[in-house]
Amino acid sequence: MSSGLLLAAALLLWPGRAALRRERRRWLSPRADPAPRLGARVPLPALAAAATGGVAVLLSTPLVAVLAGGCAALGARAELRRRVGLQEEARVTALVEALTALGAELRGGRSLEEATRAAVAACADVDSGRALARAVRSPGDGGPGADGELGRVLARVAAAARLSARTGCSLAAVVGAVEDDLRARSRQRLELRSATAGSRASAALLAGLPVLGLVMGGGVGADPWHVLTTSPTGQVLLVAGVGLEVAGLAWSARLVSRAAR
Known part of the structure; x- marks a missing residue:
């Protein structure tokens, strides 16, 4: 199971064709810095995954570290896309x-x-x-x-x-x-963004409900986190839950982005 999770995390971190084209143009540009910084050489999703996974493996199990690193990489990719969109709008x-x-x-x-x-x-x-x-x-x-x-x-x-x-x-x-x-x-883009603000807020609220459930379960003494990270059944449920959470967020973002076009 651990090797399969590591393979899935590597596939999530693999850059797409558009990112590879942008990186190639940046290195072929005559204005490229001959000694780039570490943040310019290592993609932000990889840095986020490594940092989050390193902290998680110290505090919890390797399974949690892999899941946390994958979620951090996906969040970093979403943040990069948001920054690129804002930069293009400014240009x-x-x-x-x-x-x-x-x-x-x-x-x-x-x-x-x-x-x-x-x-x-x-x-x-x-x-x-x-x-x-x-x-x-x-x-x-x-x-x-x-x-x-x-x-x-x-x-x-x-x-x-x-x-x-x-x-x-x-x-x-x-x-x-x-x-x-x-x-x-x-003007149309701003109107659509205002119209879809409620949907984005609802998706973010629903994404936080599982975390609230874990906190409430721990408050009543059920200790759901221990069950999810130590028992085989709990680990399967943890992987399935994280997968469904990521799929739901991706699908919600896709629907909102299609409506905002």
């Missing part, structure tokens, strides 16, 4: 401000080069400003090289720049349309 917000400046400068009669410099200066995120400049100045060099919503927006800007260069149409009008679409998407 898109900065890009909206840059597009506002670009459209205003073009409508004011400035040249494309001058308007691009003004837009880059108005962008709060340096990387987003540089990507926007590449999309406008060199729209046919293979794309801006960004992922997610930011990449889609920059691809639209690059397509608008190519169309303007080939046909002579106004670039300011297309930039204004992209900006309006981004602002509408941002």
Whole structure:
């Protein structure tokens, strides 16, 4: 049983394809730090699993350590996804401000080069400003090289720049349309997030009920934790309970994320 649990924990910690692509781009980037810190070399889920499992194995059984390490890794992965989402939203917000400046400068009669410099200066995120400049100045060099919503927006800007260069149409009008679409998407995202806040809170409350049950059982002298960690039947129930808990949280998060799209 212990070898199977260790194999399951290793599979949970194995990075996905998207993480491997991001890591490859980071190491191939010329701006990469030649001597990265430990936190940059070791993934956060692995660190969380090792630290939590190490503490748990000192306080309880190896089975509890494996389960605690796996749950810590899953929690760290969820936190990383949340941080990436917030970072992408901040970059898109900065890009909206840059597009506002670009459209205003073009409508004011400035040249494309001058308007691009003004837009880059108005962008709060340096990387987003540089990507926007590449999309406008060199729209046919293979794309801006960004992922997610930011990449889609920059691809639209690059397509608008190519169309303007080939046909002579106004670039300011297309930039204004992209900006309006981004602002509408941002408002819709905030409304959906507010609408699903109750569901997320309910899922978090239900996830904490088993812990409350253990505390209440210990308070009346039943000692359920000792039964779950020492007896064979209790260990099977502990593994099944943790598995169902993780599956329920994952399914709830999936439903909420699909509703918020």
